[in-house]
Amino acid sequence: MTKKLQRLTYVEDEPDIRAIAEFALIEIGGYELDACASGPEALDRTPDFNPDLIILDVMMPGMDGIETYRRLRAIPKLADTPIIFMTAKAMKHETDRYRQLGAADVIPKPFDPIALPERVQEIWQRAQKQVTAS
């Protein structure tokens, strides 16, 4: 039986982007969300929150999304959690690099907040199929 997507961690330093994504994922998507303002905040809270999926901004001051990704992946209970990168640097060579790192997918910025929950759901379903197939 396919696991239902319920709990998301979202990591984004920019307050307005975080607010609009929170609105979309909670009010439109109906997800339980833990929104973090930085990589260290995510590393502190995500193991206990234990999300089904993580959305990670790439360009953040201090610890960027790539470093946060590596550190989250090193936590055994999060080693297989699908992680989506969100970035304004979405040229093909950049998105290829994120996928090679192991990202479930890449959502370019700017994004349509109204379409965001559906997009996240699609990526989640694809990630689940890959887990089932392997």
Next chain:
Amino acid sequence: MTMQEQLRALVERHHANLAEQVAIVARLLGQDDEGSDVGVARVIEAQGLTHQMKGTAGSMGFVHVAAAAAKLDEHLKDLKRCPDPVTAAQRKESLELLCELQRIAASTTPEMSTLYDADLSKLARQ
């Protein structure tokens, strides 16, 4: 508060901060002192803010602001590779793009966001 009201409040809050964000970029690029040089560090900071503005304004439905910010962002990426300090002549085009961004931001109202009148009635709790 309905979902539509919540969304409008977010759009209005972002719009209220837009002018100040553009003003910070203008100060960093020395718009008030066009004849002087500015340090590369200021150009780098201005590019970071402009890049952020592109993503945020676009996600908030202000497509024209995002497009103008994207043009300035691209130009500042080149400008920040100039030797330090950046001269007035080198940043002339950036200041022209900044003027365009200022003009568009000043003429933008919250109602112009594509999210302002978005129909959310069929989307709630998918």
